Amino acid sequence: MSKSAMIHTCTMLPTIFVNHGGGPLPILNQQPSIASSIKNARPTEIPSAILVISAHYESAPIAIQTRLRHTLLFDYYGFPSESYQYQYSPPGDEKLAHRIQALLKESHVPSRLESERGLDHGMFVPLMLMYPEADIPVVGLSLHPSLDVDIHLTIGKALRPLRQENVLIVGSGYAFHNMRYLLGPTQRSIQYSKEFYSWLQSVFVGKRNTSRLRNTLVHWKEEAPHATECHPREEHLLPLFVVAAAAGEESVGEVEAYVEGKGDGEHAVSNFRFK
Numbered sequence: 001m002s003k004s005a006m007i008h009t010c011t012m013l014p015t016i017f018v019n020h021g022g023g024p025l026p027i028l029n030q031q032p033s034i035a036s037s038i039k040n041a042r043p044t045e046i047p048s049a050i051l052v053i054s055a056h057y058e059s060a061p062i063a064i065q066t067r068l069r070h071t072l073l074f075d076y077y078g079f080p081s082e083s084y085q086y087q088y089s090p091p092g093d094e095k096l097a098h099r100i101q102a103l104l105k106e107s108h109v110p111s112r113l114e115s116e117r118g119l120d121h122g123m124f125v126p127l128m129l130m131y132p133e134a135d136i137p138v139v140g141l142s143l144h145p146s147l148d149v150d151i152h153l154t155i156g157k158a159l160r161p162l163r164q165e166n167v168l169i170v171g172s173g174y175a176f177h178n179m180r181y182l183l184g185p186t187q188r189s190i191q192y193s194k195e196f197y198s199w200l201q202s203v204f205v206g207k208r209n210t211s212r213l214r215n216t217l218v219h220w221k222e223e224a225p226h227a228t229e230c231h232p233r234e235e236h237l238l239p240l241f242v243v244a245a246a247a248g249e250e251s252v253g254e255v256e257a258y259v260e261g262k263g264d265g266e267h268a269v270s271n272f273r274f275k
Contacts, residue, residue, distance in 0.1 A: 012163050014275035015243040015251075016041050017171040020055075020125045022182065023076035024083035027128055033266070035129055041271050042130040047168035049093045049137040051100070051159070053243070054122030055173040055236040059142040061110035062155065064100050065117060067092040070138060073118035088119070088128050093137035096167065100139065100159070107158035109151070114142075122172040143238055149218045152238045156245025169246050171239030175200060175269035176230050185267065192226040193267035199224045204244055204253040204272055217241050240272060247274030 018041050019034055020026070026035035056075055057063065069091055074084050097113060104111045119127070123140050144151050159169060176182075176196060181189035203216055220237075221227045231237050244253065251274040 011045050012275075013045055013047055013166060013168050014043055014273045015163065015169040015171070015247045016043070016274070017173065017240040017243050017272040018126045018130075019174050019269045019271060020122050020172045021174075023079055023121055024086075024125060025079075026125055027086070028080065028083060034269075037271050038126045038129040041126075041273070043168065043273075045168075047136060048166040049096050049139065050090075050127070050131070050168045050170060051096070051139050051141060051162065052119075052123045052127065052170045052172055053141045053143065053239045054120055055143070055177075055239055056120040056122040057117075057140060057142040058145040058235065059112070059114070060145050061112050062104060062144055063112055063114040063117070063142040064097045064104075065092060065119075065138075065140040066094045066097045066113045066115045067118075068094070071118040072124050073120045075120045086124070086128070088124050088134050090127065090131070090134040090136060090138045093139050096137065096139050096162075099165075100141065100162070103158045103161060104155065107154050109155055109158060126170065126172050143235060147234050147238060149220065149234075149238070149241060150214075152242050153214055153217060153245045156242040156247075159242075159246040160248050163246070163248070169243055171241075171243035173236035173239040175237070175240070176267045177236035178230060178232055181229075181267070189229070190267055192229050193269065195225040196227070196230040197268045197270055200240075200270065200272075201255060204240075204274075205255060207250075207252050208244075210249045213244070217244075244272070244274055251275060 018038050021031045021034040025031040101111050176193040253274045
């Protein structure tokens, strides 16, 4: 075990949202801006464990991973052969998984323990970049396939006590996720992403009124500019909502990294930190 895995801080950890990129592209050096933003999202504090909420994992009831040692789930297609050979096996944390299940039960959110599934790319891509040593225990958490915003805000709120238990809560998604535009960017889609980013900034940066935030997020499709053009399906946005809710009422949101769309096929996306 490395020294970094044995020394932990008692400081309350932030919650973070990262853009995990397109499949394995950030670790193939084909999305360097995204890769850099993920690396820089690593907090200076050393967590005892990491909880990752991935846009690529949906389950009813909510699934909580309990593997003793993680394997990888290569849930992407058509990439170079090397991207199916990665080795990354952080330990799991069964005790934390049971703790999460208890917290969800207190909030009347049904859940189940999952011992077979590997880490999908929404989990292992950011983890490989942030914690390449693979020496900190990891638990993966699914979204609910209903994609109901209120359910996911309830999940986030239920997870709040983990911040005081030195658990780093990471939401892994994409601030702009429309595959049609990601595969064929246009000046219009890049402008959509910039305007949507501005809305995200107005909602999440600074101190937030909790009841007003909940109402805004529940009605995000009506309030955000180009909402369904930026997110035809909201699974890549919900991890951001979960970590914002997990941060708590007194937290302050900030933009951790901003990748600006410059008209060369790169849409505007941003990582967020709540502390």
